Amino acid sequence: MLPRTQNAPLSAPEPTPPHDKHAGHDHASGGPFGEKSELIFAILAGVFLAIGWLLQWREIGPDWLPTALYIAAYLFGGWFTAIEAFENLRERRFAIDTLTLVAAIGAAALGKWAEGALLLFLFSIGHSLEHYAMGRARKAIEALAELAPDTAIVRRDGNTQTIPVAELQLGDVVIVKPNERLPADGVVVVGTTSVNQAPVTGESVPVDKRATSDAKAALAAFDKLGAEFRVFAGTINGSGSIEVMVARRAEQSTMARVVKMVTEAEAQRSPTQQFTERFERIFVPSVLVLVVILLFAGFVIDEPFAATFYRAMAVLVAASPCALAISVPSAVLSGVARAARGGVLIKGGGALENLGSLTSIAFDKTGTLTEGKPKLTDAVPAPGVTEDELLAVALAVEEQSDHPLALAVVSGARERLADRIKPATVADVKSITGRGVQALVDGQTVHIGKPVLFSELSDSALPAAVEEANKQLVANGRTTMVVRQGSRFLGVLGVMDTPRPVAAQVMAELRELGIKQLIMISGDNQQVADAVAKTVGLTEARGDLMPEQKVEAIQKLRAEHGKVAMVGDGVNDAPAMANATVGIAMGAAGSDVALETADVALMADDLAQLPFAVGLSRSSSRIIKQNLWVSLGVVVVLIPATIFGLGIATAVLFHEGSTLVVVVNALRLLAYRGKPMTRAS
Structure with a gap:
């Protein structure tokens, strides 16, 4: 069956591409039974068809009764098909619904009421079940839009009030209680907590959050803000109560933009979809020409026009590319929604x-x-020097600097020394541009810098052991710093973005x-x-x-x-x-x-x-290929089979069955698990 437009997600309308000749009309909420009307009508058609066939087979009741029941099956099975066929014709589209209706009317004209009723019943039940199945994929997207709360507690003019999320303005401060969903993208300005960001980022471990010291500056640089200060709409607060300054309006939040982009993604044509559309533009007219030719088969072979007309109707059913039309969109929609x-x-x-x-x-x-930030990876002391002595001097000097490499040395030295060494007295710290740093530590001059620095200082050639250690670290991709106190070389430090x-x-x-x-x-x-x-x-x-x-x-x-x-x-x-x-x-x-x-x-x-x-x-690509083989394979088999006598009933059974197979196959992507993700630390 062909896809019908579903109800769009709340926060972003789902586009139906104007060029998409397969786009149907939504009858999901019409009829006396609401959104289930088409399914109930299809079931009633099946019931009338089964009763009529049983009465005819057992020869029970008057002769007209089975026909009357078949007509009732026509009415219920063809109701939505007829509505859609007339809508398509009014918009100058000749779609599968029209072909099916013509085939059913042709069967009735030939007195084949049972086969016509079976065609409409299977077409209708297939359409309604596919409508339900495709709805599941779209609901996975709509569920994203429903994650953000509808209201927020905002602090304005010293008072708190509850307002709709849509009315939040940039700079508003909202109060988020423990275990509540966050109403907006923003910056934490009060409190500490941990936030479950899985709905937005997929992270399996809650992320710790704390207040920023400069909310206005953080708001201006929201994109570049650290993860510990930034929160997103639709994520779930942990055990701490926090206050958040709104950085984006509701329609501009990360969640809203993701939902909008995912719904728009359905309209983006994949290479395989482009191929199938080109194929259909050639295939469908070719089938129509074939059917017209088959109507004149009586001039070539000796058979009544009724048999010729029946064969042409069977070919119409067999050649309709329903499964082909839905095979790729259903897989793409399911894959994008699961992602x-x-x-x-x-x-x-x-x-x-x-x-x-x-x-x-x-x-x-x-x-x-x-990680994007350097770490101290190596501390190689010179002969006669301990690692603790090397790190203690380096720590004392580099604590006076805010250079990224200095911060890496300070952090790594503190971790390795673990308070075993008392802090040294540091004075007269001077930066040597492009080379390193100089300072007085316990009254002795200390130089820490690139190896080239020591070739530029007098009487400071690197000892062989220090030079060899430096070469080894450089060969392993480290950025190196040599440490010298007075005239004594203490060793080499290696820093790397790990x-x-x-x-x-x-x-x-x-x-x-x-x-x-x-x-x-x-x-x-x-x-x-x-x-x-x-x-x-x-x-x-x-x-x-x-x-x-x-x-x-x-x-x-x-x-x-x-x-x-x-x-x-x-x-x-x-x-x-x-x-x-x-x-x-x-x-x-x-x-x-x-x-x-x-x-x-x-x-x-x-x-x-x-x-x-x-x-x-990878799984999506495999399923798309599988669906293409199934949909094309059924058409290739059914067309010659119907030409050589396969009946409408059997053709429609295989035809509708293949459509449901490709849809169910595509929906397997919604259950894709892959390997469990772990948050990089």
């Missing part, structure tokens, strides 16, 4: 199919494969899913890129790339491997993502740029969502 429920926004069938068929993925390094804990597991899962090339493109030097690639299990790393060179790298990868996905943050990587077959943005929740530019958006800043997205797309 959205798991915190992944896939913008249409094109992105879904492409992600499901590619074998190469390119990754940005910083913030994607790595890979995400889940990165290696994610790469292994992607390889299991059939991704053969896992490539990193990075602006960092090649040694750092190679070190990260080796740690997480990439197949290739390309370093020392400027932004425009990243675009060239993606174009080259597409030339080498065909389809290529690019994973980044959707901001700095936007040009490279735009040149990839599929652009995938991480941490897209709350990011306008990422939501707008990416083909696929991982709402959480969690690399573990990527295998879920790829696995779901």
Whole structure:
């Protein structure tokens, strides 16, 4: 059967593409029985058909009674079919409903009341059951729109009042009690809590939240705000009571935008949908020409016109591409809906199919494969120096600096020393631009900086042991700092933007899913890129790339491997993502740029969502292919079978059965699980 337009989600109307010749008319809420009218009418048609056939078979009652019951079956089975056929004709569309009605009228004209009633009964029951099944996929999307509450408690002019969420203004402060859903995207200004963000980002673990110290500045930079300060509409507050300053109006919230984009995604044509539509534009007229030719078969073979007309009607039923028309849209809709429920926004069938068929993925390094902030990974003391002594001096000096590398040293040294060493006295701290820092520690001059710094100072050549340790760390992708106190070298510190804990597991899962090339493109030097690639299990790393060179790298990868996905943050990587077959943005929740530019958006800043997205797309591609084989296969078998004598009843049974098979097969995607996701820490 062909899809009928469903009731749209509350927060974003679902578009029906004007060019979609398969779009039907919604009878879901019409009739005496409300939204179940079509199903009840179909069941009544089946009841009258069964009783009439039983009376005719057992020769019970007057001769006219079975025919009267078949006519009743016609009335109930053909009611909605006739309404839709006339609507299609009024709009100059010749659709499957019209073909079915013509075939049923033709059967009645031939006195084949039972077969005509069976045709209308199966067509109607199939249509109503498909209507229910497709409704399930759309309801998975509508459920997203219903997550945000209808009202919010807002603090205005020193008073609290409950108002509709739609009336919230930017800068309003709303009060969110424990275990309540948040009414708007905003910034925490009072209180601490943990928030279940699974409805928006798919994260399985609640995220801790705390108040920001500068609400207005946080509001202005909402996209770039840390996860601990930012909250989203539709997420669930934990045990703490908080106050949130509204950053976006209801219709602009992340949840509302996701719902809108998911509903719009249904209208985006995938490559397979474009193929099936081109096929149908040729196939349907060809079938109509064939039926007209068959009506003149009596001039070639010796048979009555009634038999010729019956055969032509049977071919009309067999050749109607109902299953073909619904096979791809049902799979795309189910796949997109399941992805959205798991915190992944896939913008249409094109992105879904492409992600499901590619074998190469390119990754940005910083913030994607790595944490995006450096950590102290190595402390190699010089001969005769303890690690504690090296770290204590480094900690004392670097505590006076706010440089990112200094912060990494301070954090790592504190963790390793664990208060075993008393703080040293530091004075006269001076920055040496581009080289390092100088200070007095316990009365002795201390230098901490790049190895090149010591080649520029007098009498400070690196000892062989220190130089060898430095070379080894650099070879392993570390950024190094040498520490010297007075004339004595204490050792070398290694700092690195460390890979995400889940990165290696994610790469292994992607390889299991059939991704053969896992490539990193990075602006960092090649040694750092190679070190990260080796740690997480990439197949290739390309370093020392400027932004425009990243675009060239993606174009080259597409030339080498065909389809290529690019994973980044959707901001700095936007040009490279735009040149990839599929652009995938991480941490897209709350990011306008990422939501707008990416083909696929991982709402959480969690690399573990990527295998879920790829696995779901793989399953969607398989189901789309299965549905095409079933729908085309049935048509290919039924057309010659009806030409050579297969009856309408048998043809419609196989025809409607294949339609339900492809819909049920597509709905399996709603239950897709993949591997459990874990939040990257």
